[in-house]
Amino acid sequence: MEKKKILVARAVFPAVLERLASHFEVQSNQDELNYSAPELAAALQDKDGLFSSPSVTIDGALLAACPRLKVISNMAVGYNNIDIAAASAAGIMVTNTPGVLDNATADFGWALLLATARRVTEASDWLRAGHWKKWGYDSFLGADVHGATLGIIGMGRIGAAIARRASGFDMRVIYHNRQPVADGMAPGAAWVSKQQLLAEADHVILTLPYSSATHHTIGAAELDAMKPSAILINLARGGIVDDAALIAALRAHRIAGAGLDVFENEPAYAPEFLSLPNVVLTPHIASATLSARRAMADCAADNLIAALHGQMPRHLVNPAVR
């Protein structure tokens, strides 16, 4: 039987490519750059499946131009890079990779929180620049993390993994979701309104999915509602925070600092961030451990293989299509 054809739109582990090649005829983009929209449409003309990642934008116009496409397997838990409504309308299955990245991403949330609150990158840059001449009792005074109140907006799997780690820091944990989560999902964490969370949290971590409903969940009004000593961490998606409002708040010391792994319009980011010492910036690497990324790639490959072999993929985002 003739093999189905797939496109792997971004570089991925060679072993995963080999596995895909044992099932499909594979075209892959192993370059550093994303395909442009016309290149992507051209490459997808004869393809049944697409192995994609968060940096690949899949909108209605692209889907309309690729009538043969049956499955999009996104190597990520988030899938806001894909127009799900358009995919569903076109009968295209979309899959994601939940679960396997929760702990790595939660660890990184803590790395960003600790680095920001304790001014790690700022102090490191200062040392590297040769400024260290003496020990100072007041050098790089930061904010306590232990014993503080942690506010988590978005209590899903990753939020819950972050909350579990907070017990080791003797923290009070409050969270906001549209609704309180089931008992047992986040033991010891208390649901509060968004306003209460912003007013009471010493550190706010964002772990909610991006959608039009969560666009600019944190804007000027929310930043104003936070404590001036507060730290904001975004490891969810760009667009959940209004970056321009955040830059203004950081400049005016309306909050103490921010740790950001995601940005509006990434990989572009507002250049103003670079001149702010009280912000830690990383390039969307929260899930980037070898084991987590490999598990995500394997999970995405499993989903694609199952779907194109006529089986139910394990992580179908739009089940109505089946």
Ligand code: GLV
């Ligand atoms: C990464 O950002 C993901 O959604 O998995």
